[in-house]
Amino acid sequence: MAIRNIVQEGDPLLRKISKPVEAFDDRLATLLDDMKDTVKKAKGAGLAGPQVGVLKRVCVIDLPEGYYEFVNPVILSEKGKQKGQEGCLSVRGKFGYVVRPKQVTVEYYNRLGEKQTVVAEGFFARACCHEIDHLDGVLYVDKASEVWFDK
Numbered sequence: 001m002a003i004r005n006i007v008q009e010g011d012p013l014l015r016k017i018s019k020p021v022e023a024f025d026d027r028l029a030t031l032l033d034d035m036k037d038t039v040k041k042a043k044g045a046g047l048a049g050p051q052v053g054v055l056k057r058v059c060v061i062d063l064p065e066g067y068y069e070f071v072n073p074v075i076l077s078e079k080g081k082q083k084g085q086e087g088c089l090s091v092r093g094k095f096g097y098v099v100r101p102k103q104v105t106v107e108y109y110n111r112l113g114e115k116q117t118v119v120a121e122g123f124f125a126r127a128c129c130h131e132i133d134h135l136d137g138v139l140y141v142d143k144a145s146e147v148w149f150d151k
């Protein structure tokens with residue numbers, strides 16, 4: 001259990017493509033435990049591997065719908081569109097409007113290496129897209145129609 005440092009915009013790590021997880025071992029469990037502590041401490045909706053300097057395809061999502069750990073997530077399908085506000089723990093103080101699918105079906109592995117599927121809607125769908133983008137070096141500010149500073 002440890003809080004990890006959150007990499008900030010401008011750091012090249014956030015622009016790299018993350019590699020799939022191959023070993024569902026203690027190291028992965030420690031990473032996911034630390035990411036949970038880190039996202040909760042920062043009061044974020046989600047956090048991806050590159051944001052803690054680990055270029056692995058892992059992300060966590062913390063919303064009223066539940067706490068999710070996605071390993072090697074893939075968006076299988078998407079439906080509809082929604083425009084809404086986003087922020088990012090790696091882009092401090094900024095917010096923006098981004099168009100995302102209204103619903104996504106995500107396939108992923110849990111920390112035990114078991115394949116799972118979840119259908120996410122609304123802000124949950126938005127969070128899935130945002131976090132999975134991080135694994136491909138994409139930040140929401142790249143897609144935002146408007147970005148503003150908020151103190």
Ligand code: NI
Nearest residue numbers: 087088089090
């Ligand atoms: Ni983010």
